[in-house]
Structures are given as structure tokens and as C-alpha cells.
Amino acid sequence: MSQPLLEFDRLRVDFDLPDGTVTAVNDVSFTIYQGETLALVGESGSGKSITSTAAMGLLPELARASGCIRWHGGAGDEDLLAVSRQRLRAIRGNEISMIFQEPMTSLNPMHRIGRQIREVLHKHTALRGRSSHQRVLELLAQVGIPEPERRIDSYPHELSGGQRQRVMIAMALACEPKLLIADEPTTALDVTVQAQILALLKDLQARYGMAILFITHDLGVVRHLADSVCVMQQGKIVxxxxxxxxxxxxxxxxxxxxxxxxxxxxKEAVPNSAPVLLKAQNIHVRFPIKKRLFGPNRYFEAVKNIDLTLRRGQTLGIVGESGSGKTTLGRALLRLVKSSGDICFDDIDVARLDRAGMRPLRSRMQVVFQDPFGSLSPRMTVGDVIGEGLRVHQPLLRRAERDTLVIQALEEVALDPAHRHRYPHEFSGGQRQRIAIARALVVKPKFLLLDEPTSALDRSVQMTVIQLLRDLQQRHGLTYLFISHDLAVVRALADEVIVMRQGEIVEQRDTASLFNAPRQTYTRELMRAAFLESSA
Structure with missing residues (x-):
């Protein structure tokens, strides 16, 4: 048997909150061995991420940790709960590295991604100048960033959600650590890149003897990656x-x-006789790459010549790899990015409306963004976040009436209404995603753009949310545009599916036909990467 690398011995983490003490991790003990992949699984809020952040010395100020976390990878045995801050800084990023769940909150929006990766190399290695630049390019290529020579100078906001996550993975692997803690590292990635990242992690592990603590709610990934599994529920290993x-x-x-x-x-198919709610024709979206003083400007075509029709009560799924234009198309339909073409919503020509003209329609067209932490104000309580739309679109509601609607929205997404006075940072990633869904649903829209709404949710909560979306759709005649890289969720929820690649539609058919007999090679590649269980 290989030697122990990291041992958790009766770890306990308590949070001292205004409404009392909450035990997030309770008497947790397990061992990670050299070269092993151990998966820590469980639902959102089970204590998985808190356990890992305790090992990194990154617990919030309100947290109190007790027990012992023994690290055998440095100079002798060390208790990571007792070592100095200076020693922890030397360990983090070098001996133990971590991939966080939400890349946009971990990357500095003011710095280019190349500079941020180089900072890790400069802190822990002797690489400088051209050598560090070349190493950054190698890392970006390893994690599947297209055109690394161009992307090295990009800012985080210029990358898709999946690309930002890959940058985080590159930073974590930069110093070839002895232990990699991967907290939901493939949550924001499309299925083909997920398969590439998992293969990359296996390759690096075999090459360097690296151990991996893999935190996830995706049991399909666990089954193909992990040697051992610890299942957590309510802060305990069960x-x-x-x-x-x-x-x-x-x-x-x-x-x-x-x-x-x-x-x-x-989903029961919507008849062709159902009235059309949204129709788009010849939609183009392009972004300037480089503005020139003389000669024509250069542009990147993010969405090219897209036509689609959405009937009342219908769910249209859009799938494709990160950077394929899925989210950009959705935002163009809601007039959140500039586009050309014709867009008709509820018999209104919205393509010709300015910002003021669109404002009365916003309550009928709601959106759930991919990154819940980035779209929830950290300065507002959850109740205020959800109720903000009501204050804007239904200003005559009394405070008690608004609070009642907020409570109902929280109950619909399986969150405790008593927690509405807490702030977003006090919730897990999956819980924050449910808060974002509640915020969109509370104003009772006709059309809902769902941009990866279940990407941060464990499978059991996904089932609840899928059923919730079905019930709401049937009850209120809602229409959904469902953007996702999780083909299993799309298959369960959509009437029709569009497959996008490089800004264009490569296949568009009803859900049953597309999943049973995909025509395009690219669609078949997505299927193979998505349903790993069936190929085992």
C-alpha cells in the first residue's frame, strides 16, 4: 500500500452566526494516499467544500476548526490546522493546489490570464521571462484553451465560463503539486472538454504520482476517475x-x-398549433477584436445567421461546447448584447427597441445566469435579492405581500424561507444557483432564459429543479430557452434541441429524434462524451 499523504482526523468546523452556531463538518476522518484519487461526494451543503478549504487554511473568519489535518508531503509530518501562515502560503499552490468551483470569483478581473498564471510560477519556481511565458502557453494548451498565443493576453471577462474554469485548472497544475484538490472542476465545462480534463488529470497523476481529492456531485465522473469514495451528508461521512x-x-x-x-x-411535446412567443431570423453577433486607425476593423463572429422559433409552453434546448455561441445567442434574444437581425417577442418587434423601450418587457423575459455568485449582490440578503424584481416591476406591492412572494419562491426551489435574511456567501454553490432561479421566477415571466441553471446542482436537486420547471411551465404556460452542456438534463426537459458549434447551428431536431439517431458527427461526439456510464 502507498504511503499516507493527507489525513483528516476527527475534523470539525463550526460557524458562529448571528442566529446561532452551525456545525458544517462533524467528526470527519479519512486518508488520501500518494498517487490516489479520492472522491468526496454529497449534495450541496453537505460539507464537502468546507472540508477541503480547511486543509488549505482558507476557512472564513466566522469558522472554527478543531481536530487534526496531517500533511506528510513536506518536511516531516505537519498539522495544517496548527502551522504558521507563512508555512501555509508556502504549501498552497506548490505542494497542495486547489481548483475552486467558481472561477470568476477566483480570477482577478483587472489582470490578463497569462499574468495570473505567471504569478504562480514566479512565486514557487525559478522560471522567468521567456521560460515562464512558454510554460503558460503549454498549460493553456494542456487544458484545452483554443489559440493560447492569443488568449494569453485575454482578461477573464473575455472568456466563456468553461474557458475561465480551464484557466483555473492551468494555474492549479502549474507547479505540479503533490496533492490537487479539485472542487467541482468540471462543473462549468462542456462534456467534450470535461472528458479531456479528466484524461489530463489521469495523465498528470500517472506522470508525477500526484494524489487528487476530487469534490463533486457528478457520480458519473466519480465512477470513472476515483479509486476511493467518501459520501458526505449533513457534515458527516456516512x-x-x-x-x-x-x-x-x-x-x-x-x-x-x-x-x-x-x-x-x-416532456410532452407542444403542438405546432401553439402560438409563437419568440421568433428570430438571421441573428448575427460580432465583437471587435482589434480597432484600426486606418483600414477596416477586425471582428469575431460569435453568432452567425441563426433562425429559431419558440412556441408558448415550449422548451428549446441549446447545446454545444464552451465558446460555441450558446450564451451569446441567448443574450442577443433578450437584447442584452448588440446583434443584427429580426427578433419578435409576444408580437412586439424588440429588435428596434432601445433600452427604455425594453424595460417594460423585462418582467416577461427573465434570465438565470451561469455563475450565481457573480450575479447575486454580496451586499444584499437573499430575501432582498429575490424581492428586487418585485420592487422594480410591481412597486405597489406592500412589504408584507412582497415577503410572502419571496417565501413562496424559496419554497418552490427547495430552500428554507427562514434563511432569507442571510447573505449569498453563507450558502453553498448549489444553493446560490437555486436562489438565482427563485429570483427569476418570482415575477412570473412568460419567457425564461436558463443559462446552465443546473450546472452547480447535485443530481438529486437537479431532479427537483427539472420537475419544478416542468410544473411551472404546465401551470403558467411558460416558455424556456434552456442552455446547457448537460445533455441528460436537456433530454429530460426540452421539446427540441439546437446543437451549436463555432456560432452556427449544425443540427436542429426534436429531442427524441436527435438523441436516438444523431445525424452529425459533432453531435455524436457530444453524446459519447456525455454518457460516460454507457460506455464503461
Whole structure:
């Protein structure tokens, strides 16, 4: 047996909050061995991420940690809860590295991504100048960033969500650490890049003998990557064992529920006689790459010549890799980015409206963004965040009436209304995504743009949200544009699917036909990468 690398011994983490003490991690013990991949799985709020951040010395100020976290990778055995801050800084990024769940909150928006990766190299290695620049290009290429020579000078906001996550992975791997803590590293990635990243992690692990603590709610990934699994529920480990044994014969009822939780069911198709709510023709979106003093400017064509029709009560799914133009198309339809072409919503020619003209329509056209932490104000309580739309679009509502609607919205997305006085940072990533969904639903829109709404949710909560979206759609005749890289969720929710690549539609058919017999090679590649379980 290989030697222990990191040992958690009776770890406990408490949070002292205004309404009392909350125990996030309770008596957790497990060991990661050299060269091993150990997966820590469980639903949002189970304590997975808090456990890992305790090892990195990155717990919030309100947190109190006790127990012991022994690190065997440095100079002798060290308790990471007791070492000095200076020693922790030397360990972080060099001996132990971490990929965080939400890249936009971890990357500095003021600096180019190349500079941010070089900072890691300058801190922990002797690479400088041309050598460090070349190493950054190699890392960007390894994690699947297209055109690394051009992207090295990009700012985080110029990259898609999946590309930002890949930059974070490049930073974490820069110093070839002994232990990589990966907190939902593939959550924001499309299925083909997810497969590439998992293959990359396996390759690096074999090459350098690196251990991996893999935190995720995606059991399909766990089954193909991990040697061992620890299942967490409400801050405790309820089951642990070798991956094959645990999946073949799970003992705990909670583990059995997680394994059985997969998006299922099919949406009842909307008849062709249903009235059209949204119609778009010849949509183009382009962004300037370089403005010239003399001669024509250069542009990047993000969306090219897209036509689509959405009927009332219909769900149109849009799938494709990161950077394929999915999100840009959705935002163009809502007039959140400048585009050319014709857009008709609810018999109104919105393509000709200015910002003031669009404002009365915003309550009928809502959006759930991909990154919940970036779209929720950290200065507002959850109740205020959800109620903000009501204050704007229904200003005559009394405070008590508004609070009642906020409570109902929280209940619909399976969150405790008593927590509406807390702030977004006090919730897990999955819980913040549900808050974002509640904020969109509270004003009762006709059309909802869902941009990766389940990407941060564990499978059991995904099933709840999918059923919630179905119920709301049937009850209120809602129309959805559902953007996702999770093809299993799209198959369960959409009437029709558009497959996009490099800003263009490569295939568009009803859901059953597309999934049963995809015509295009690119669509088939997406299918193979998405359904790893079926190819095992």
C-alpha cells in the first residue's frame, strides 16, 4: 500500500452566526494516499467544500476548526490546522493546489490570464521571462484553451465560463503539486472538454504520482476517475470504500439515493398549433477584436445567421461546447448584447427597441445566469435579492405581500424561507444557483432564459429543479430557452434541441429524434462524451 499523504482526523468546523452556531463538518476522518484519487461526494451543503478549504487554511473568519489535518508531503509530518501562515502560503499552490468551483470569483478581473498564471510560477519556481511565458502557453494548451498565443493576453471577462474554469485548472497544475484538490472542476465545462480534463488529470497523476481529492456531485465522473469514495451528508461521512464496491453494492440509503438520482422522464411535446412567443431570423453577433486607425476593423463572429422559433409552453434546448455561441445567442434574444437581425417577442418587434423601450418587457423575459455568485449582490440578503424584481416591476406591492412572494419562491426551489435574511456567501454553490432561479421566477415571466441553471446542482436537486420547471411551465404556460452542456438534463426537459458549434447551428431536431439517431458527427461526439456510464 502507498504511503499516507493527507489525513483528516476527527475534523470539525463550526460557524458562529448571528442566529446561532452551525456545525458544517462533524467528526470527519479519512486518508488520501500518494498517487490516489479520492472522491468526496454529497449534495450541496453537505460539507464537502468546507472540508477541503480547511486543509488549505482558507476557512472564513466566522469558522472554527478543531481536530487534526496531517500533511506528510513536506518536511516531516505537519498539522495544517496548527502551522504558521507563512508555512501555509508556502504549501498552497506548490505542494497542495486547489481548483475552486467558481472561477470568476477566483480570477482577478483587472489582470490578463497569462499574468495570473505567471504569478504562480514566479512565486514557487525559478522560471522567468521567456521560460515562464512558454510554460503558460503549454498549460493553456494542456487544458484545452483554443489559440493560447492569443488568449494569453485575454482578461477573464473575455472568456466563456468553461474557458475561465480551464484557466483555473492551468494555474492549479502549474507547479505540479503533490496533492490537487479539485472542487467541482468540471462543473462549468462542456462534456467534450470535461472528458479531456479528466484524461489530463489521469495523465498528470500517472506522470508525477500526484494524489487528487476530487469534490463533486457528478457520480458519473466519480465512477470513472476515483479509486476511493467518501459520501458526505449533513457534515458527516456516512459511507466510504473503494469505488467499484461502493457503486455495485451501496450500503447506506443516502448513497443509494445519490446513485439512483438521474434526470428522467420526457416532456410532452407542444403542438405546432401553439402560438409563437419568440421568433428570430438571421441573428448575427460580432465583437471587435482589434480597432484600426486606418483600414477596416477586425471582428469575431460569435453568432452567425441563426433562425429559431419558440412556441408558448415550449422548451428549446441549446447545446454545444464552451465558446460555441450558446450564451451569446441567448443574450442577443433578450437584447442584452448588440446583434443584427429580426427578433419578435409576444408580437412586439424588440429588435428596434432601445433600452427604455425594453424595460417594460423585462418582467416577461427573465434570465438565470451561469455563475450565481457573480450575479447575486454580496451586499444584499437573499430575501432582498429575490424581492428586487418585485420592487422594480410591481412597486405597489406592500412589504408584507412582497415577503410572502419571496417565501413562496424559496419554497418552490427547495430552500428554507427562514434563511432569507442571510447573505449569498453563507450558502453553498448549489444553493446560490437555486436562489438565482427563485429570483427569476418570482415575477412570473412568460419567457425564461436558463443559462446552465443546473450546472452547480447535485443530481438529486437537479431532479427537483427539472420537475419544478416542468410544473411551472404546465401551470403558467411558460416558455424556456434552456442552455446547457448537460445533455441528460436537456433530454429530460426540452421539446427540441439546437446543437451549436463555432456560432452556427449544425443540427436542429426534436429531442427524441436527435438523441436516438444523431445525424452529425459533432453531435455524436457530444453524446459519447456525455454518457460516460454507457460506455464503461
Amino acid at each position: 459511507e466510504a470504500g473503494k469505488t467499484d464496491t461502493l457503486f455495485q453494492s451501496p450500503q447506506h440509503s443516502y448513497t443509494q439515493m445519490l446513485i439512483a438520482a438521474n434526470p428522467s422522464g420526457r
